[in-house]
Amino acid sequence: MSPPAVLVHRDQDLLAKAAAARLVTRIVDVQAARGSASIVLTGGGVGTAVLAELAATGARDAIDWRKLDIWWGDERFLPSGDAERNETGARAALLDHVGVDPARLHPMPSTDGPDGADPEAAAHRYAAALRAASRPEDHGPVPSFDILMLGVGPDAHVASLFPEMPALYDERPVVAVRGAPKPPPTRISLTLPSIRAAREVWLLAAGESKSTAVRLGLSGAGPVQVPVAGARGRQRTLFLLDRAAAAQLPPGIERIASP
Numbered sequence: 001m002s003p004p005a006v007l008v009h010r011d012q013d014l015l016a017k018a019a020a021a022r023l024v025t026r027i028v029d030v031q032a033a034r035g036s037a038s039i040v041l042t043g044g045g046v047g048t049a050v051l052a053e054l055a056a057t058g059a060r061d062a063i064d065w066r067k068l069d070i071w072w073g074d075e076r077f078l079p080s081g082d083a084e085r086n087e088t089g090a091r092a093a094l095l096d097h098v099g100v101d102p103a104r105l106h107p108m109p110s111t112d113g114p115d116g117a118d119p120e121a122a123a124h125r126y127a128a129a130l131r132a133a134s135r136p137e138d139h140g141p142v143p144s145f146d147i148l149m150l151g152v153g154p155d156a157h158v159a160s161l162f163p164e165m166p167a168l169y170d171e172r173p174v175v176a177v178r179g180a181p182k183p184p185p186t187r188i189s190l191t192l193p194s195i196r197a198a199r200e201v202w203l204l205a206a207g208e209s210k211s212t213a214v215r216l217g218l219s220g221a222g223p224v225q226v227p228v229a230g231a232r233g234r235q236r237t238l239f240l241l242d243r244a245a246a247a248q249l250p251p252g253i254e255r256i257a258s259p
């Protein structure tokens with residue numbers, strides 16, 4: 001695993017626009033090379049802003065939306081269509097506006113799905129879908145996602161992996177999370193081994209409240225205490241930040257800043 005690269009943009013707006021442009025380029029490159037691509041979406045304000053910027057750019061038409069698998073890194077375990085679900089936000093920001101193949105859209109289960117309000121069964125179901133999509137060359141229970149995006153919480157959580165919680169010790173690909181410190185308490189999340197199966201992991205953070213989490217995530221902290229420190233891609237890890245989130249970067253971290 002190569003060390004993370006850090007890119008600092010002026011503010012959240014420019015960060016979202018730049019990340020959307022980066023998504024277009026990367027997805028188009030992967031589709032040209034391999035025919036189809038896979039991405040993993042995140043909830044949160046920055047992640048959703050990136051999707052809205054992608055919907056707004058004319059360059060989105062360069063993507064073959066029917067040859068794109070779309071997964072989620074975590075989900076709030078709520079009824080389908082609930083405004084708090086990451087899926088709902090992603091649909092409104094982007095997915096309802098582009099021609100995705102419904103068979104390639106893989107939202108995490110909701111409480112009104114086939115497993116009802118049983119998050120363990122729902123997590124198991126999502127793990128089975130990932131396993132079914134994994135090919136021999138992936139060498140594991142989940143596909144080698146081309147791009148996996150993650151927001152970063154002020155407490156350094158990523159997906160629904162909150163510091164010190166049992167999910168951080170779990171080796172299964174997908175887990176149910178109960179008692180999350182941020183509401184709603186019940187969630188479904190990929191675990192760190194699944195996140196690390198991605199070719200590229202992009203960590204998105206904006207605002208001063210994220211600056212400590214970003215610093216710790218780049219300072220060799222342990223992933224149980226600082227989950228963002230454990231989120232790394234096989235080939236590439238990018239910290240895509242605004243200036244405020246980058247305010248406490250540790251000395252010696254190479255960064256590329258846009259004006």
Ligand SMILES: O=C(O)[C@H](O)[C@@H](O)[C@H](O)[C@H](O)COP(=O)(O)O
Pocket residue numbers: 042043044045046047076150151152153154158159160182183206
């Ligand atoms: O599930 C949640 O409670 C949130 O979605 C959360 O995980 C979010 O992604 C991060 O806290 C980053 O949030 P922002 O991008 O809004 O800063």
